[in-house]
Amino acid sequence: MSVSQAIFHTALLDPTAAIPEGLLDADAHPAGRRFSVYRNNVAVSLTEAMHQAFPVITKLLGAQNMDGLSGIFLRQHPPSSPLMMFYGEEFPGFMAGMEQLSHIGYLPDVARLELALRRSYHAADSEPASADALAVPPEDIMRARLGFVPSMQVLHSDWPIYSIWRFNTEDGAPKPGPGAEDVLITRVEYDPAPHLLPAGGAHWIAGLQAGQTIGDAFEETAAQFPEFDLGATLALLLQGGAITSVTIERLAT
């Protein structure tokens, strides 16, 4: 009896599937419980990977609920690559689709924040622009375009995800209030950290990433978010070493 890897694979991920025939114990009996060692290795190792990848989600749900949720997730979305550092990309969407979790609407966005922190942690190293790179005449500032380091990550959420993240990772952090929050993740040396952006911050940075000038992106953002604070946003980017280049287009003379 030949056991193909397709049969083995199916039986591994489905605990209700029959154990493949042709697998034996030391006395040539059917392997029985011995097959469960592999089932268990797969489920336990991927569940542990999920706990490590999403510590705040685990804290919010409780470890037992996280075990249960991971058990369903890992069978629907086994890793698609041996790079376990990036496992769980589908987890926010998976949670958004779970009816049992619909009363905790912020979970998917908190998971996106945790994924973004991990992407930042493993992003390529790069040299930020010097602190005085933006020390140029005000009229030039608005014509400047910015390049960003690969470790920078930006998120917009309709939920207060920065406050929720902080409340669950920092002793004595204030209790989250209601409201949307934009988050900037910067990595000074090797430790990524989230920062709360002014309202409209994620929109403005997205404009710059699409190649807009500081001024054009500002006009567009301010139309939608009149309270948008350009100075505070630029300060966060500079302090976080998130800017690699400042390109100022000279007007034709």
Added chain:
Amino acid sequence: MLDDTLLSNRLPPAPGVGYKPQHFAQILEHAQPVEWLEIHAENYMGDGGRPLAQLRHLSEQFPISVHGVGLSIGGEGPLDPDHLARLKHLIGWLNPASFSEHLAWSTHDSHFLNDLLPLPYTNATLARICEHIDQVQETVGRQMLLENPSSYLAFEESTWSEPDFLREIARRTGCGLLLDVNNVFVSATNLDFSPQGYIDAYPLEKVGEIHLGGHDEDEDDHGHPLLIDSHGREVVDPVWALLDYVLERSGPKSVLIEWDTDVPDWPILRAEADRAQAALDRVPV
């Protein structure tokens, strides 16, 4: 078949340990850390950040062994070209002292299962594995070592013994072997064969590295002991005795302590490496 000039295992015949980031500072501060370190290849395939910075730093002071856990050499499908390219890149810039992988599969239909899954020892498996090893060695441009698995069950269809199977793979591909002595003990207990008999049949002259690790004890449906390779505790005495049995026959080898779950404080890991050094000191020169 690999060109002999590419045989390039440069690990010293001394104890090493599996590197864990929580030991970084202690390894650098310790007056006598260990002779060499082993890393899991897949943990250093990101684009940058702390893992790669630590690895660059450590590689300036220690011989590094790159141990892959995700290539799925025994997979029925073709090797993942992206993963092979990442491996080539890592081995290219790091130029490690040794590179090894497993006699196992872990990927099916682009699902990576994060475990080392077992293979039937048949002529068809042999042909496929040799083809994959040829491809790996040609791609990374150097010899690899192939590690024997821990077995919890046997395949009815197998027609080769594991030592003969490994010997034949090494003969056909020119790869070396990584002998995991704990895996031999675990498999021998689970499948009722003599671990010494396994070593007697095993081509020790092909061994470039030895692994030791801890295992858990369980039992199967019939009350038969079932040992599980967990790398989560000290190496047990019978495995140390089996290491002596190996070293008496093979001469000094590079011996690695693997401890991957419930990772202990550095001094406990260091004590296991000391015990490996004592075993090496007993080997007649």
